[in-house]
Amino acid sequence: MSDLWPNPPGRPDDIEAVINRVAAAMPAVAWPAAAEIRQEARAGRRRRVVISTLAAVVALGGVAATVGAVVAPPHPPSLHMAGAAQCPNGLVPVNLDLPNIDHIRLSVYNGTTRPDLAEKVAADLRIRKFVIIDIDRATESYPDVAVIRYGPQAVGAAWVMRAFFLNEADSEFDPSRDGDVVDIVLGDRFLALATRTEVNQSIAANGRPQPPAGTCAA
Numbered sequence: 001m002s003d004l005w006p007n008p009p010g011r012p013d014d015i016e017a018v019i020n021r022v023a024a025a026m027p028a029v030a031w032p033a034a035a036e037i038r039q040e041a042r043a044g045r046r047r048r049v050v051i052s053t054l055a056a057v058v059a060l061g062g063v064a065a066t067v068g069a070v071v072a073p074p075h076p077p078s079l080h081m082a083g084a085a086q087c088p089n090g091l092v093p094v095n096l097d098l099p100n101i102d103h104i105r106l107s108v109y110n111g112t113t114r115p116d117l118a119e120k121v122a123a124d125l126r127i128r129k130f131v132i133i134d135i136d137r138a139t140e141s142y143p144d145v146a147v148i149r150y151g152p153q154a155v156g157a158a159w160v161m162r163a164f165f166l167n168e169a170d171s172e173f174d175p176s177r178d179g180d181v182v183d184i185v186l187g188d189r190f191l192a193l194a195t196r197t198e199v200n201q202s203i204a205a206n207g208r209p210q211p212p213a214g215t216c217a218a
Contacts, residue, residue, distance in 0.1 A: 086218070092175045093218035094152040096159075096209040104157045104182065107134035111142030111185045121186060124193055133181050142187035145169050149185065151177025152215065158182050159209035163202035164193050173212040 110118035
């Protein structure tokens with residue numbers, strides 16, 4: 001520092017001279033042109049806008065996912081339960097859904113004098129993936145092919161079962177019956193269940209289930 005401040009300053013002009021010498025000794029700084037400064041400022045603003053936009057998109061995505069999880073409806077109740085309030089007064093709501101075979105629950109009864117007929121038919125139905133609930137003798141003999149008995153919750157299931165008897169079984173609907181189990185009472189004219197091809201053709205020919213008299217589709 002001896003060359004910058006050789007003697008203690010005593011007068012204002014000495015101080016000014018020292019300042020000039022210090023300024024002259026400092027390295028030169030290359031300042032960018034004004035146009036470059038403005039361009040860099042604009043680029044900085046663009047970067048900030050892009051970053052802010054991306055942050056907003058990410059935040060909105062998280063909010064949307066959260067809202068979707070909150071307002072997404074739960075699995076709808078069964079069609080039978082959902083439609084209970086939609087039937088006009090006096091009509092019984094019934095389930096017309098065509099269930100998969102492995103969801104159809106059956107009780108098989110022998111209405112003939114042939115031994116073990118219910119057991120044999122139930123075994124065949126099990127092979128076809130039906131759920132067998134009960135096997136027994138019927139309380140009365142039945143002279144025709146079969147009778148299908150069911151309640152409001154099993155209208156669609158009973159519709160499917162008609163095809164396994166080629167639409168030759170009688171149907172008995174009980175509007176006061178609870179549960180989804182379908183009763184099959186085998187009669188004297190029963191020979192065998194329909195083949196898979198015959199069942200498919202019969203179901204296609206029958207079309208959609210129709211609500212029994214005094215009921216409405218739930």
